[in-house]
Amino acid sequence: MGKLLVKDKDVVVPGEVLAEGMDYLPSYGTYRKDDKIYAERVGLISVDGKVLKSIALSGRYLPKKNDTVIGKVFDILISGWRIDINSAYSSVLPLQEASFDYIQKGADLSKIFALGEWVVGKITRVTSQNLVDLSVKGPGLRKLHGGRIIKVSPTKVPRIIGKQGSMVSMIKDTTGCRITVGQNGVIWLEGEPKAEILAVQTIKKIEQEAHKKGLTDEIKVYLEKNSKDLKTEYSAPKKDDKKVDTKKAKDSKPKAKVLDVKENKQD
Amino acid sequence: MRITKMNKDLKNHVEKALMQNVRIDGRKNDEFRKIKIETGVVATAEGSAKLTCGDTKIIAGVKLGIGTPYPDTPDAGVLMTGAELYPMSNPDFESGPPSSYAIEIARVIDRGIRESKTIDTKNLCIEAGQKVWMVNVDIGPVNSDGNLIDLGALAVMAALKNAKFPELKDGVPDYKHLSKKSLPVSRTPVEITVHKIGKSLVVDLTHEEEKLSDARLTIAVLEDDTLCAMQKGGETPLTMEDIDSMIELAIKKSKELRKLL
Amino acid sequence: MTYKKRLDGRKFDETREIEAKTGVIKKADGSAYFRIGKTAAYAAVYGPREHFPRSQQDPKKGVLRCNYNMMPFSGAGDRVRPGPNRRAKEISMVTKLALNPVVDLSDFPNAVVDVFIELPQTDAGSRCAGISAASMALADAGIKMKDMVSAVAAGIVDNTVVVDLDYPEEAYEDGDVADIPVAMIPSTEEITLLQMDGKISREDLKKALELVKEPLKRIAEIQRTAIKEKYQ
Numbered sequence: 001m002g003k004l005l006v007k008d009k010d011v012v013v014p015g016e017v018l019a020e021g022m023d024y025l026p027s028y029g030t031y032r033k034d035d036k037i038y039a040e041r042v043g044l045i046s047v048d049g050k051v052l053k054s055i056a057l058s059g060r061y062l063p064k065k066n067d068t069v070i071g072k073v074f075d076i077l078i079s080g081w082r083i084d085i086n087s088a089y090s091s092v093l094p095l096q097e098a099s100f101d102y103i104q105k106g107a108d109l110s111k112i113f114a115l116g117e118w119v120v121g122k123i124t125r126v127t128s129q130n131l132v133d134l135s136v137k138g139p140g141l142r143k144l145h146g147g148r149i150i151k152v153s154p155t156k157v158p159r160i161i162g163k164q165g166s167m168v169s170m171i172k173d174t175t176g177c178r179i180t181v182g183q184n185g186v187i188w189l190e191g192e193p194k195a196e197i198l199a200v201q202t203i204k205k206i207e208q209e210a211h212k213k214g215l216t217d218e219i220k221v222y223l224e225k226n227s228k229d230l231k232t233e234y235s236a237p238k239k240d241d242k243k244v245d246t247k248k249a250k251d252s253k254p255k256a257k258v259l260d261v262k263e264n265k266q267d
Numbered sequence: 268m269r270i271t272k273m274n275k276d277l278k279n280h281v282e283k284a285l286m287q288n289v290r291i292d293g294r295k296n297d298e299f300r301k302i303k304i305e306t307g308v309v310a311t312a313e314g315s316a317k318l319t320c321g322d323t324k325i326i327a328g329v330k331l332g333i334g335t336p337y338p339d340t341p342d343a344g345v346l347m348t349g350a351e352l353y354p355m356s357n358p359d360f361e362s363g364p365p366s367s368y369a370i371e372i373a374r375v376i377d378r379g380i381r382e383s384k385t386i387d388t389k390n391l392c393i394e395a396g397q398k399v400w401m402v403n404v405d406i407g408p409v410n411s412d413g414n415l416i417d418l419g420a421l422a423v424m425a426a427l428k429n430a431k432f433p434e435l436k437d438g439v440p441d442y443k444h445l446s447k448k449s450l451p452v453s454r455t456p457v458e459i460t461v462h463k464i465g466k467s468l469v470v471d472l473t474h475e476e477e478k479l480s481d482a483r484l485t486i487a488v489l490e491d492d493t494l495c496a497m498q499k500g501g502e503t504p505l506t507m508e509d510i511d512s513m514i515e516l517a518i519k520k521s522k523e524l525r526k527l528l
Numbered sequence: 529m530t531y532k533k534r535l536d537g538r539k540f541d542e543t544r545e546i547e548a549k550t551g552v553i554k555k556a557d558g559s560a561y562f563r564i565g566k567t568a569a570y571a572a573v574y575g576p577r578e579h580f581p582r583s584q585q586d587p588k589k590g591v592l593r594c595n596y597n598m599m600p601f602s603g604a605g606d607r608v609r610p611g612p613n614r615r616a617k618e619i620s621m622v623t624k625l626a627l628n629p630v631v632d633l634s635d636f637p638n639a640v641v642d643v644f645i646e647l648p649q650t651d652a653g654s655r656c657a658g659i660s661a662a663s664m665a666l667a668d669a670g671i672k673m674k675d676m677v678s679a680v681a682a683g684i685v686d687n688t689v690v691v692d693l694d695y696p697e698e699a700y701e702d703g704d705v706a707d708i709p710v711a712m713i714p715s716t717e718e719i720t721l722l723q724m725d726g727k728i729s730r731e732d733l734k735k736a737l738e739l740v741k742e743p744l745k746r747i748a749e750i751q752r753t754a755i756k757e758k759y760q
Contacts, residue, residue: 011756011759013667013676013752013755013756014630014667014672014673014674014675014676015673015674015675015676015713015714015715015748015752016752017715029672031674038674038675038715040632040672040673040674041667041670041671041672041673042667042668042670042755056670057670057759058557058558058668058669058670059557059669059670059671060557060575060576060577060669060670062635062636072274088575088576088577088578088579088590088636088638088639088640089578089638089639090578116273116274116275117274117276118274118277128637129587129637129638130636130637130638130639144276145276146276146277146279146280147276147277147280148277148280148281148291149277150291155670190280193283193284193287193289194289196284196291197289197291197292197293200291200292201293211759309601309602309648309649310566310649310651311566311601311602311603311604311649311650311651312601312602312649315601322554322555324553326599326648328599328600328601328602328648329601330600330601330606330607332606332607349600349610351610353597353644353646354574354595354642354644355553355556355570355571355572355644355645355646356553356555356572357555358555358556358574358577362595364611403600403601403607405599405600405601405607405610407599407600407601407646407648409552409553409570409646409648410552410553410554410555410556411555412554412555442604442605474555
C-alpha cells in the first residue's frame with residue numbers, strides 16, 4: 001500500500017508530499033513523517049525502485065573526501081597553506097602534500113605557493129567539524145598559471161563534466177581551451193580570448209539548463225553554431241588532459257630542487 | 268571567496284585579452300551592457316527609478332519633505348544624495364555603517380548634480396529663513412555587479428526627473444496625494460567611470476572586472492560636453508595622456524547614456 | 529460594529545494581490561521577491577558560509593542570521609533614516625525565530641546562513657512579507673527545510689475579523705484595531721511568529737487565528753509555485 005505522488009525528474013519544493021503509505025523509502029533530500037514522505041529541499045526527484053531522492057538543484061559546496069577542487073591560497077602557515085575552496089570551510093594544504101620533492105626546513109613557503117595563487121587539489125580528509133585537508137600530489141593536481149577562473153553552482157558540476165567527461169570534452173575540442181572543473185564549482189580555463197568567451201558562455205548555458213532533457217544535443221548545436229568564427233591556429237589539446245598535466249608536474253620537480261639549494265646557501 | 272591579493276598571472280592573462288579588445292562576456296572595452304530604466308516604480312517615493320544594466324539592479328527613490336534651511340543659505344532648499352551598499356546585493360558587502368566606497372559613490376553622484384546646478388535649490392524655497400523643500404535621493408542596490416557610480420548616477424537622474432511634489436495640507440506634505448508639479452530639473456549630467464587595466468581603457472566593469480582595475484577616473488558630463496565633476500580612484504597614477512583619453516571616452520559614452528533619460 | 533465592508537472592498541479573508549518570484553538577485557545563493565498589495569520585500573540568502581565573528585559560531589550546527597531593513601524611500605510618510613533602528617532589530621530577531629524551526633543546518637557546523645531582507649516600499653504587513661520572501665529565498669538557496677514558512681497579518685477592525693490589514697485599516701480610527709502578524713508552517717499548522725498590537729478579546733483572537741489558516745496555505749502554494757517556475 002503506497003501512493004507515489006510525483007514522478008522521476010519532477011521538481012519538488014520543501015514540504016511537498018512525495019508519497020503516501022509505508023511502501024516507499026526516503027533517501028537523500030527527503031524525509032518521512034508518519035505515513036507520508038516529504039521533500040526536504042528544492043530538487044529533482046529520482047525514483048529508484050522504492051527509494052526516493054531529491055537531487056539538489058542549488059546549494060553551496062560541502063567538502064567531500066576524494067573530491068578534486070580548485071582553490072585560492074589566502075594564508076601561509078608555518079607548515080603549510082590555507083586554501084579557500086569556495087565553501088563555508090577553508091582547507092589546509094600541509095607542507096608534505098605540496099610536492100613530491102623534499103622541501104627544506106625553513107624554506108620560504110611563498111616561493112612554492114604564494115598568496116592569491118590558484119591550485120588544483122584533492123581533498124584527503126574531512127573531519128566531523130568539517131576541517132579539510134588538501135593534497136596537490138597526484139595526477140592532474142598542480143598550481144594553475146594564467147587563464148581565467150569562473151564559478152558555477154556545485155550542483156551543476158556533474159552536468160558540466162558529463163558522462164565520463166563527454167560534455168566538457170566537447171567544449172574543449174570545439175574551443176581549443178584547456179579546462180579543469182573542480183567539484184566545488186570553481187572552473188579554470190585557458191585559451192584564445194574569443195575561444196574562452198565561447199567556453200564560458202557554454203558552461204553558463206549548461207548551468208542554467210542543467211535540469212532539462214536533451215541538453216547534450218542542444219549544447220552540441222550551440223557550440224557548432226558559435227565556433228565558426230574562432231581561429232583554428234592553435235592545435236587542439238590531447239584528449240586526455242590529465243596526461244599533459246602530469247608531464248608538467250614532472251618538469252617542475254627539478255625547479256623545486258634548485259629553490260631548496262638556494263635557501264640552503266642563505267643559511 | 269576571500270578577497271586576497273590579485274594574482275599577477277591571471278591579471279596578465281586578462282590584460283592580453285583586453286589589448287585585443289575582448290572581455291570575458293564578449294563585450295568590447297568601450298561597450299556598456301544593455302541598460303533598462305523604469306520610472307515611477309516605488310509607490311511610497313515621490314520619484315523613483317529601477318535600473319538594470321547586465322546583472323546590476325539598482326532602485327533610486329526621491330523623498331520630498333519640508334524643513335528649515337541651512338543658516339548660511341536661508342533662501343535655498345536642501346539636496347542630499349545617499350547610497351548604501353546593501354549586503355543583500357553582493358557577498359563581498361558587509362553589514363554595518365557605510366563603507367568608504369558607499370560614501371564615495373554618494374558624494375561623487377551628488378557633486379555631479381550639485382555643481383551643475385541640475386536642481387537650482389533657490390527654486391525650492393517656500394519661506395526664506397523658515398521653510399524650504401528638502402530633496403533626499405537614495406540609491407538602493409538590489410544586485411551589485413559593478414559600475415555602481417555610473418549606474419547609480421543614471422538611476423538618480425531618472426528618479427529626479429520622475430519626481431513630483433506632494434500636495435500640501437495645512438503646510439504639511441500629504442504623501443498620499445502627489446501634485447502635478449514636477450521637481451524642477453534643468454540639466455542632465457551623466458557620469459562615466461573609465462578604468463585603466465594594464466594599458467587598456469575600459470568602461471562599465473562588472474564586479475569581478477573591477478578587482479583588476481589599476482586606476483579609475485569618474486567624469487560627470489553635461490549636455491554641452493562641459494565637465495561638472497571628477498574623481499580619480501585606484502592606487503596607480505595616471506598620465507596626462509591617460510586622463511585626456513579617458514575624458515574623450517567619457518564624453519562619447521555620456522551621449523549614449525543620456526539618450527535613455 | 530460599523531466595519532461591515534473593507535475599505536478596499538476585499539472579502540474578510542482575502543489577501544491583497546500577491547506577486548512572488550525567485551532567483552531575482554544573481555549574486556546571492558538564493559533570493560526571492562514577494563509583494564502583497566503595495567508592500568514589497570526582497571530577500572537574499574548567502575551561505576552556508578564562514579561565520580564571523582568566530583565567537584558566535586555553533587560547533588553543533590550552522591546558525592541562521594537575519595537582517596531586516598527598510599529602504600529610505602519605502603515609508604508611507606517621511607524618509608526613513610538609514611542605519612540600525614530598534615524596530616528593525618526586533619523584526620530581524622522575530623524573523624529568525626519564525627524561520628529557524630523549519631531549517632536544518634546540522635550538516636554545516638560553525639557556518640552561518642545570512643538572510644537579508646530589504647523593502648523598497650511598504651504598506652503594512654512588511655515583516656510578514658519579509659518572512660514569506662525569506663522562506664522562498666532559503667529554499668532557492670538549496671537549504672534543507674522541512675517545509676516553507678508563510679506569513680500574513682490577521683486582525684480585528686472594529687470587531688470584524690480580517691486577514692492582511694493594509695495601512696488604512698491599521699490606522700482605522702472609528703473602532704478598535706488589533707494587528708496580529710502570524711507565520712505558520714503549512715503542513716503542520718504550527719505557528720512560528722505571533723505578535724500583536726492593539727486590543728482584542730480571547731474569543732476574537734481564536735477567530736482570527738482560525739480565519740488566517742486558509743490564506744496562509746494559499747500563500748504557501750504561491751511560494752511553492754514561484755520556486756518551481758525557475759525550472760520550467
